[in-house]
Amino acid sequence: MSKYSTTDNVRPLPVRSPDVFPVHRGKGIIVTGAAGGIGRAIAELLLAEGATVIVADLREDAVAATVKSLGGKSHGVAMDVGSQESIAAGIAASEAALGRIDGLVNCAAIVRHADPLEISWDDWRRQFEINLFGAYEAARLVAKHMIATGTRGAIVSIASEAGKKGHKESLAYSASKAGIISMTRILSEALAAHDINVNCVCPGGVATPMLREVSVAYSGVTSEPPEAIFDKMTSQQLVRHLQPIEVARVVSFLLGDAAMLVRGQAVNADAGETPY
Numbered sequence: 001m002s003k004y005s006t007t008d009n010v011r012p013l014p015v016r017s018p019d020v021f022p023v024h025r026g027k028g029i030i031v032t033g034a035a036g037g038i039g040r041a042i043a044e045l046l047l048a049e050g051a052t053v054i055v056a057d058l059r060e061d062a063v064a065a066t067v068k069s070l071g072g073k074s075h076g077v078a079m080d081v082g083s084q085e086s087i088a089a090g091i092a093a094s095e096a097a098l099g100r101i102d103g104l105v106n107c108a109a110i111v112r113h114a115d116p117l118e119i120s121w122d123d124w125r126r127q128f129e130i131n132l133f134g135a136y137e138a139a140r141l142v143a144k145h146m147i148a149t150g151t152r153g154a155i156v157s158i159a160s161e162a163g164k165k166g167h168k169e170s171l172a173y174s175a176s177k178a179g180i181i182s183m184t185r186i187l188s189e190a191l192a193a194h195d196i197n198v199n200c201v202c203p204g205g206v207a208t209p210m211l212r213e214v215s216v217a218y219s220g221v222t223s224e225p226p227e228a229i230f231d232k233m234t235s236q237q238l239v240r241h242l243q244p245i246e247v248a249r250v251v252s253f254l255l256g257d258a259a260m261l262v263r264g265q266a267v268n269a270d271a272g273e274t275p276y
């Protein structure tokens with residue numbers, strides 16, 4: 001057995017616990033999809049790093065439960081990122097609660113699986129409305145607020161390795177994430193003059209409710225039990241599932257002043273699976 005072999009190496013690499021510093025002290029940051037797996041981890045980390053955080057998600061009860069469990073300087077805003085009106089109301093409520101908006105994290109998304117030649121119009125529409133149009137609309141309104149208030153902010157969207165490589169089982173989802181990558185590059189250029197930094201993050205399979213949904217959908221194709229599929233969706237290099245907090249740390253970096261030279265990028269947070 002080679003000491004560099006990844007196939008023979010069954011030792012999972014531990015999740016690390018870096019020190020947490022108040023790098024976002026005094027900032028107000030909105031996180032959409034914050035009641036979900038990755039969004040909640042982002043909200044929790046940003047709070048620990050000193051920010052006031054808007055926990056934005058679809059359902060009022062999930063938002064309230066998340067705010068209750070996070071505590072600290074978190075505020076809940078129920079918002080449907082698939083609706084332009086709801087986003088406008090949600091960003092206005094966030095502005096009222098925060099006073100000023102220094103950051104936005106577009107994390108809300110849905111995934112639907114289908115045969116690549118049988119995707120319904122409705123599946124295309126919903127995934128694009130929620131995953132891409134909603135992210136654009138929130139970014140647009142937040143950028144306008146930042147420009148009007150002279151705030152040097154940052155916008156980070158959660159794309160996916162699916163937006164680079166893509167999967168035939170989730171063609172429309174993959175295309176919506178490729179749209180996020182393109183939107184990010186262009187918004188970065190458009191907003192640079194206002195000192196607003198725009199990036200996105202491309203996670204690999206992260207152990208969240210969404211990955212469980214993916215396992216159930218794949219199970220319909222392969223007839224393997226969902227649990228077995230979920231267990232296999234691990235990182236080759238880490239020999240375990242990626243954890244939401246590990247994605248959150250990348251997002252936190254991109255929201256911060258230390259990321260000044262990283263602009264318009266689609267930063268992989270997939271433990272080395274995607275080579276570009």
Ligand SMILES: NC(=O)c1ccc[n+]([C@@H]2O[C@H](COP(=O)([O-])OP(=O)(O)OC[C@H]3O[C@@H](n4cnc5c(N)ncnc54)[C@H](O)[C@@H]3O)[C@@H](O)[C@H]2O)c1
Nearest residue numbers: 033035036037038058080081107108109160205206208210
């Ligand atoms: N889990 C993964 O393996 C993985 C991999 C790559 C990228 N991502 C991306 O990471 C982000 C978070 O995914 P997750 O794994 O935490 O999923 P999740 O399902 O746990 O969380 C998604 C959240 O988005 C919310 N949401 C859905 N539709 C909404 C709407 N219309 N308005 C407001 N909120 C809405 C849901 O209520 C949920 O809380 C997504 O953008 C996803 O595409 C996830």
